[in-house]
Amino acid sequence: MRTIAFVTLALLAASAPALAQHENHAAPPTGRGQAKSWTTTPMVAGRPAGRAEALAMPANMVADILAVVAPDGGRADLSLENGQARIKPRSGNYHLVLAQGRAGDATVNAASAVYFSNPGPAPTKILNDPPAGLTLLPERLPREHAQFRAGEAVRFRLTVDGTPLPGMPVQVETANGTHQKLGTDLDGWVQVSFPADFPPVDQRPEEAHGRPLTAGFVVSASLNTGAQPRLASFAYVYGPNQLDKASPGFGAVFALLGMACAIPLILRRKPKGAA
Amino acid sequence: MTPFTMIRLRPWVQAISFVFLVWGAGVVGHYSADKISGALPALSCAYDQENSAYCVLIPIQHQLHHRVGEALVKMQTITATLFLPLLFTMLSFLAFFLVLNKAFCGWLCPLGTAQEALFAIGQRFDLAFRRVPVAWRPQVSTVKWVVLVLTIFALPLISGMGALPHSFRDPWCQVCPSRVLTTLASGDVTQLALPVGGDLSQWVFVALRDLGFGFGAVFALTFRQPFCRICPMLALHALLRRLAPLRLAKKASARCDKCGLCAKACPMDITAIHREHGAKAFTADCTLCGRCVAFCPEDATLSLRLGPLPLVTSSARSFALMTRKQSPEGKAKPLPKGAA
Numbered sequence: 001m002r003t004i005a006f007v008t009l010a011l012l013a014a015s016a017p018a019l020a021q022h023e024n025h026a027a028p029p030t031g032r033g034q035a036k037s038w039t040t041t042p043m044v045a046g047r048p049a050g051r052a053e054a055l056a057m058p059a060n061m062v063a064d065i066l067a068v069v070a071p072d073g074g075r076a077d078l079s080l081e082n083g084q085a086r087i088k089p090r091s092g093n094y095h096l097v098l099a100q101g102r103a104g105d106a107t108v109n110a111a112s113a114v115y116f117s118n119p120g121p122a123p124t125k126i127l128n129d130p131p132a133g134l135t136l137l138p139e140r141l142p143r144e145h146a147q148f149r150a151g152e153a154v155r156f157r158l159t160v161d162g163t164p165l166p167g168m169p170v171q172v173e174t175a176n177g178t179h180q181k182l183g184t185d186l187d188g189w190v191q192v193s194f195p196a197d198f199p200p201v202d203q204r205p206e207e208a209h210g211r212p213l214t215a216g217f218v219v220s221a222s223l224n225t226g227a228q229p230r231l232a233s234f235a236y237v238y239g240p241n242q243l244d245k246a247s248p249g250f251g252a253v254f255a256l257l258g259m260a261c262a263i264p265l266i267l268r269r270k271p272k273g274a275a
Numbered sequence: 276m277t278p279f280t281m282i283r284l285r286p287w288v289q290a291i292s293f294v295f296l297v298w299g300a301g302v303v304g305h306y307s308a309d310k311i312s313g314a315l316p317a318l319s320c321a322y323d324q325e326n327s328a329y330c331v332l333i334p335i336q337h338q339l340h341h342r343v344g345e346a347l348v349k350m351q352t353i354t355a356t357l358f359l360p361l362l363f364t365m366l367s368f369l370a371f372f373l374v375l376n377k378a379f380c381g382w383l384c385p386l387g388t389a390q391e392a393l394f395a396i397g398q399r400f401d402l403a404f405r406r407v408p409v410a411w412r413p414q415v416s417t418v419k420w421v422v423l424v425l426t427i428f429a430l431p432l433i434s435g436m437g438a439l440p441h442s443f444r445d446p447w448c449q450v451c452p453s454r455v456l457t458t459l460a461s462g463d464v465t466q467l468a469l470p471v472g473g474d475l476s477q478w479v480f481v482a483l484r485d486l487g488f489g490f491g492a493v494f495a496l497t498f499r500q501p502f503c504r505i506c507p508m509l510a511l512h513a514l515l516r517r518l519a520p521l522r523l524a525k526k527a528s529a530r531c532d533k534c535g536l537c538a539k540a541c542p543m544d545i546t547a548i549h550r551e552h553g554a555k556a557f558t559a560d561c562t563l564c565g566r567c568v569a570f571c572p573e574d575a576t577l578s579l580r581l582g583p584l585p586l587v588t589s590s591a592r593s594f595a596l597m598t599r600k601q602s603p604e605g606k607a608k609p610l611p612k613g614a615a
Contacts, residue, residue, distance in 0.1 A: 071308070093308055122306035144307040145321060201472070246468035251485045254469060255455070258489025266402045266497040 038175045042106075043218045043235040044099035046087070046114035054087040054114035056097045061108045063101040068114075069131070070095050071121040092120025094141050098131060106222070106229040109133045112236055113141055130159045134223050136170075136232040139189075147212060148238035150196040155189045156234060158221050164188025168221050174238070175215040184221070192219055198240040214239045276586065278569035279593040281579075285381070285564065289388040296385050297457045299327025312371065319385065322448070322466050323457040330453075331368045332508060335427055336445040338364065340435035369515070376519035377512040381564030386453040386502055390495040391542070397496025398606050405498045407544045415504055416560055422447070423510035442476045449480035452502055455488040499542035499605065503562065513559035520582040523548075523563060525556035528576045536594075537567035537577060540603035548577075569593055570603045 042061035049055045056066060056078060066078040066085050071092030078085035089095060099110040109131075113123070123141060130137050139155040142148055158165045170190045172180040176197035184190045194217065198204065204213055220233035276284075295302065296319035303309050311328045319328040371379070380387055398404065407415050426447035434443035448454060458466040467485060470478050494501045503509055516522070531549065538549035543560045548567050563579065571577040571589035578588040601607050 093306065120308060122304055122308040124304065124306070124309075140305055143305060143324060146324060242465040243468055245473060246465065246470045246481075248464040248468040250469035250471070251464070251467040251481065254482050254485035255467065255489035255492075258486040258491075259493040260489075261486075262490045262493035265405065265494055266397060268401075268403045 038177070038216070039173045039218055041171070041173060041218050041220045041233055042101075042103040042108040042110055042231060043220070043233045044097050044110040044112045045216065045235050046097045046112045048114065048116075049086070052089060052116060052118070054095075054116070055084045056087055056099070056112070056114070057084045058099045058101065058110065061099065061101045061103040061110060063099040063110075065098075065100040067098045067100075068095050069098060069126050071123045071126055073125060073129075087114055089116035089118040090120075091118070092116075092123065093118060093144070094123035094126075096123070096126050096137075100133070103231065106231045107133075108231045108233070109135055110233045110235070111135065111137060112234065115141075130157070130162055132161050134158075134160045134165075134221075134230045134232040136219055136221055136234045138234060138236075141236075147214065148194055148236065150194050150198060150238060150241045150244075152238075153191050153193045155191050156219050158184050158188045158190065158232065160223065160230075165221075165223070168223070170219060170221045172217065172219050174217045190219075194238040196241060196244075198244070201245050204240070212239050277593045278565065278571075278587050278589055279596040281565050281587045282569040282597060286391075288382050289391065292383040293385045293388045295327055296383070297323060297460050298325045300325045303327045320448075320451070320454050320457040322454050323461055324463060325461040326457065330508070331364060331511070332427055332451075333445055333448050334364045336431040336447060339428060340431040340444040343432055343435060368511075372512065372515060373519050374521075376521040376563060377509070377516055377561060378521060378563040380503065380506075380509055380512060381562035384508070385457060386506075387500065387562070389456055390491070390500050390502060393492065393495035394497075394499050394542075394605060395607070398604075400496075403497045404604055404606070407504070409546060412544060412546065418505045419507060419510040419513075419559075422505050423507040426450075427507050427511070440474060440476045442474055442480060446480070447507055449477075450484045450487060452484065452488040452491050455484060499544075500562075503543065504560075509560065509562070516557065516559070516561075517554070520580075521563065521586075522580060523557040523561055523567070524578050524580045524585075525552050526576050527552040528573050530573060531576065534572065536570045536572065536603050540566040540570035540605075542566060542605070566603075569597045 040060055042059070044056055044058045044061075044063070044066070046054055046056045056068070058066065058080075063080065066080060067075055068078055068087050068090075069075045070090035071094060072090070074090050076090065078087065087095065087097065094113050094115055097112045097114060099108070101108050101110075127137050127139065127141070136156055136158050139157065148154060156170070158168055158170065164184075165188050166184055166186045168184045168188075170182045170184060170192075172178070172182065172192055174195060174197055176195070176199075178195040178197045180192075180195070182190050182192065198213070198215065214237040216235060216237050218233050218235040220231060223230045223232075300309075303311055307329070310326070319326050319330050321329045321333045375382070430439065430443045430446045433439050434441065434446075442449065454466050458464075467488075469481050469485065491501050525548065531552075535549045538544075538546050541548055542564060543562060545558050545560050547558045548556050548561075565579055565587060568577045568579055568587055568589045572591050572594040574590050575588050578585045580586060599608065
């Protein structure tokens with residue numbers, strides 16, 4: 001009986017961190033689904049749709065295959081209805097969304113990610129082991145309570161059947177209108193610095209119920225060798241720099257004020273009658 | 276292990292714990308699923324992007340806000356799915372708790388370690404030594420319970436029900452000095468930064484957080500463990516301290532009334548360790564740091580015990596070794612001029 005109780009408690013403890021993770025308030029957020037309005041790059045976008053569901057929406061492409069890959073590597077095919085597919089979490093937080101299809105003459109491998117408050121492993125394995133074909137994936141995704149931020153640099157790796165592709169041009173587009181052209185290094189990595197292209201602070205919409213302001217981005221690369229051109233993309237969202245609406249200097253002033261208030265307390269009082 | 280060895284070992288455990296909890300993401304991994312726990316009963320701040328674990332207080336606040344509060348408003352049936360995450364957070368907290376009881380406060384908490392380091396620096400520079408006046412101690416000891424009930428349970432719940440702004444979803448984390456300490460330690464100034472415009476309550480929270488951090492950072496030079504006195508984690512531990520096998524034990528001794536070195540050594544200014552015996556000597560404020568055991572000159576009067584097993588027991592020999600290194604109040608020897 002004691003053994004059972006101990007094992008039960010241990011299992012509960014082991015599964016609790018993920019269960020204890022917070023709701024979609026902290027999840028990488030909305031702001032997707034309007035891909036066509038700001039880019040013509042073939043892509044797939046994902047966004048939360050409630051506590052335990054997300055939507056995947058291919059854009060600028062004809063998706064023949066739409067699939068979701070859980071952090072443990074488990075893969076499930078999705079079916080499109082009215083241009084979008086519903087995703088239920090299998091295990092873990094981040095799930096990769098993969099869309100394979102066509103855009104004009106090119107074959108497309110588009111990827112994105114959706115986040116669930118769900119117990120299970122981290123997405124390290126699925127980011128490190130890219131699927132077959134031309135693939136562009138980030139080195140890491142934002143942590144819980146965080147998001148990619150303007151000014152932050154994140155590496156993406158371009159691979160074909162798992163082999164890095166060096167010296168390839170990579171294009172970055174954001175929903176705020178930025179276009180960048182970069183190139184992969186010898187190991188197939190390209191470092192993307194998210195641009196500070198959000199509107200001025202006083203022109204931004206209110207953040208409702210703690211949901212952060214975000215904008216979509218898509219990173220893409222083409223490979224024109226072989227019979228048919230190929231294209232890979234990764235779409236996700238980023239947010240403005242946290243310090244756009246906050247001042248470390250003013251914060252430091254308050255901290256210094258607190259310190260000044262404590263200074264009289266740390267000094268020794270002279271004994272009564274001392275000279 | 277002797278009390279002297281234990282007290283010499285503790286700073287090393289604290290230092291390793293500090294490094295691991297504040298910068299340990301490189302070891303355990305980047306994502307929340309990689310963390311060693313979302314329910315570690317030590318202040319390993321969830322806002323620190325380089326940490327290796329999360330403090331239990333943040334999921335408790337968020338679950339009360341997101342799930343319980345919202346659900347009560349919607350008048351939905353209160354089901355297992357509603358309370359399960361909260362229950363699991365508490366259970367995993369209890370699993371850790373059963374191993375070490377409140378020793379997490381005294382041995383692992385990064386904020387506790389930083390305060391101890393500051394106090395040691397302050398005393399090395401011969402700054403004033405202050406403690407809570409005896410008459411005030413019951414009132415000061417009550418503050419942590421008020422903080423626990425108000426900021427961990429009540430305000431997130433009320434905020435989840437929509438009666439308070441969303442910024443009250445985790446009011447303790449909004450003002451917790453560990454949030455500033457651990458994020459600054461990992462080179463992140465965003466948690467120190469004061470909002471410019473926007474929600475007034477958010478501005479007030481950050482201003483209080485920065486003021487409290489600054490005040491405590493300097494006050495800790497002269498006063499032992501200032502933040503621990505009001506910490507809801509200490510209160511959460513204290514609720515359950517009798518259930519865990521690790522505890523402080525004290526035998527009655529006739530010489531205790533004359534000595535009182537244990538109370539002087541206590542960084543939490545607990546007088547009961549001097550005046551009481553048995554279970555009453557292990558109070559809600561104790562962090563199981565073991566200084567009282569190390570500074571007790573009586574053989575086997577004070578001990579840290581794991582169930583019936585004594586882990587560390589006071590002894591005259593350890594007392595002699597300890598007092599050669601520092602005074603019970605924490606002044607390093609040789610004592611600075613005029614501090615005797």
